[in-house]
Amino acid sequence: MASNTLILGLQWGDEGKGKIVDALSEEVYAVCRFQGGHNAGHTIKVNGQQTVLHLTPSGILHPNVNCIIGNGVVLSLEALDKEINDLVDAGINFDNRFFVSSGCALILPSHISIDKVRDKKESIGTTGRGIGPSYEDKIARRAVRLGDLGNEQILREKVELLVSYHNRLLVELYEEEPHDIDHVIAELLSFKHLHDKYCTDTQGLIYDWIIKENQSLLFEGAQGTLLDIDHGTYPYVTSSSTTAGGVSTGLGLGPKYINKIIGISKAYCTRVGEGPFPTELFDDNGKMLAEIGNEFGATTGRPRRCGWLDLLALKKAVFTNSVTDICLTKLDVMDEFNSIEVCIDYQGDQPVYKTFEGWKSSTEGITKFKNLPLKAQEYINFIEDFVGCNISIVSTGPSRDQTIHR
Numbered sequence: 001m002a003s004n005t006l007i008l009g010l011q012w013g014d015e016g017k018g019k020i021v022d023a024l025s026e027e028v029y030a031v032c033r034f035q036g037g038h039n040a041g042h043t044i045k046v047n048g049q050q051t052v053l054h055l056t057p058s059g060i061l062h063p064n065v066n067c068i069i070g071n072g073v074v075l076s077l078e079a080l081d082k083e084i085n086d087l088v089d090a091g092i093n094f095d096n097r098f099f100v101s102s103g104c105a106l107i108l109p110s111h112i113s114i115d116k117v118r119d120k121k122e123s124i125g126t127t128g129r130g131i132g133p134s135y136e137d138k139i140a141r142r143a144v145r146l147g148d149l150g151n152e153q154i155l156r157e158k159v160e161l162l163v164s165y166h167n168r169l170l171v172e173l174y175e176e177e178p179h180d181i182d183h184v185i186a187e188l189l190s191f192k193h194l195h196d197k198y199c200t201d202t203q204g205l206i207y208d209w210i211i212k213e214n215q216s217l218l219f220e221g222a223q224g225t226l227l228d229i230d231h232g233t234y235p236y237v238t239s240s241s242t243t244a245g246g247v248s249t250g251l252g253l254g255p256k257y258i259n260k261i262i263g264i265s266k267a268y269c270t271r272v273g274e275g276p277f278p279t280e281l282f283d284d285n286g287k288m289l290a291e292i293g294n295e296f297g298a299t300t301g302r303p304r305r306c307g308w309l310d311l312l313a314l315k316k317a318v319f320t321n322s323v324t325d326i327c328l329t330k331l332d333v334m335d336e337f338n339s340i341e342v343c344i345d346y347q348g349d350q351p352v353y354k355t356f357e358g359w360k361s362s363t364e365g366i367t368k369f370k371n372l373p374l375k376a377q378e379y380i381n382f383i384e385d386f387v388g389c390n391i392s393i394v395s396t397g398p399s400r401d402q403t404i405h406r
């Protein structure tokens with residue numbers, strides 16, 4: 001029977017969504033992105049070769065899987081063009097299997113300027129990709145959308161209005177250089193081939209696939225629950241709905257078509273950018289997590305802050321998203337620790353920890369739960385019981401096959 005699966009992050013992003021979406025893509029008809037933009041960096045490792053995707057859904061490496069960028073995504077045509085070219089050079093085919101919604105709000109160069117200049121003052125630590133300002137314009141109903149590239153007259157009018165507004169902000173408020181409007185239009189038109197080739201009514205496609213053809217789809221989240229515009233650590237968040245509700249608005253289908261919800265969490269916790277992180281470590285344990293886990297941002301290369309797993313935050317994220325199954329990633333990163341802590345309570349702002357003895361043996365590449373060291377099994381079972389949700393997938397390495405299905 002057909003069944004649709006949502007995969008999303010339960011922490012501050014970079015939980016390993018790309019790896020798991022890729023690993024589960026083989027079984028589905030299409031993989032669909034529903035929010036975010038090229039602030040995402042999703043890493044896939046197959047046969048020793050690493051691919052980092054920013055906009056393209058993580059099903060693209062499977063030649064028979066269709067890929068959709070839904071209306072909820074904010075789209076940089078420049079980033080998309082580059083990513084497609086790189087993947088085509090690597091032998092990936094996009095023809096007749098890659099579709100982008102005409103409703104995607106476009107990220108313009110002036111959005112990027114505004115994002116960068118604001119972040120100097122507001123210090124959210126954004127990825128500087130223009131994400132916040134472009135969602136802002138979408139909500140304010142003045143965005144230029146992918147479909148607008150189909151009519152040059154309309155495109156010109158909309159870009160003129162929007163970029164004049166941006167220029168006023170840039171010049172008068174931030175004392176920055178304005179953008180040349182004709183140049184912006186010419187640059188957008190230079191990417192018209194993307195519109196002509198891939199722009200379509202993606203909601204209509206999804207309707208046909210689910211309702212008429214009884215196909216199974218996979219919905220791929222970007223960022224994570226704690227970066228959600230409503231449910232994250234506001235204002236230190238991204239500007240989209242990263243949680244389960246974002247699927248309905250970002251693709252145009254009702255919640256009853258989401259049958260399984262896999263929430264991804266690292267066996268510990270990381271965060272890139274500013275904002276609260278109560279279980280953050282500043283000691284040797286934190287350094288070990290960063291080094292062994294190779295914790296550097298896949299988009300900006302910034303070092304990720306590291307800390308212990310926060311089970312209260314995880315439990316809340318499970319509720320926020322109606323998670324049916326947890327996937328615990330990067331278990332192997334904890335192999336060498338003498339002891340491991342998890343946050344099980346708070347006293348005021350201070351986390352209260354439960355301490356586990358480390359298993360001190362390699363879990364790398366293990367594919368059967370019963371082959372994990374008993375202490376690692378205990379750690380996983382404790383998390384499962386505390387949070388009240390099955391941990392049905394455990395990841396023991398970055399490669400597609402280094403995965404335990406319980």
Ligand code: GDP
Pocket residue numbers: 009013014015016017018019040041042043044045293297298329330331332333395396397398399
């Ligand atoms: P995403 O944004 O959620 O897709 O995650 P990223 O790709 O930004 O970051 C996850 C990083 O961890 C990538 O470098 C992955 O290759 C790597 N990774 C994923 N799962 C595992 C795992 O189980 N073990 C180890 N050691 N690395 C992993």
Ligand code: IMO
Pocket residue numbers: 009012013014015039040041042124125126127128129130131132221222223224227236237238239272273274298
């Ligand atoms: P993936 O999909 C981790 C963070 C930024 C910043 C905040 C706002 O790879 O998990 P933005 O540019 O979105 O306005 O930045 O959100 N951030 C991410 N952190 N993983 C991501 O994506 C992120 N996308 C945005 O670091 O703190």
Ligand code: MG
Pocket residue numbers: 013014015040041042043298299
């Ligand atoms: Mg990432």
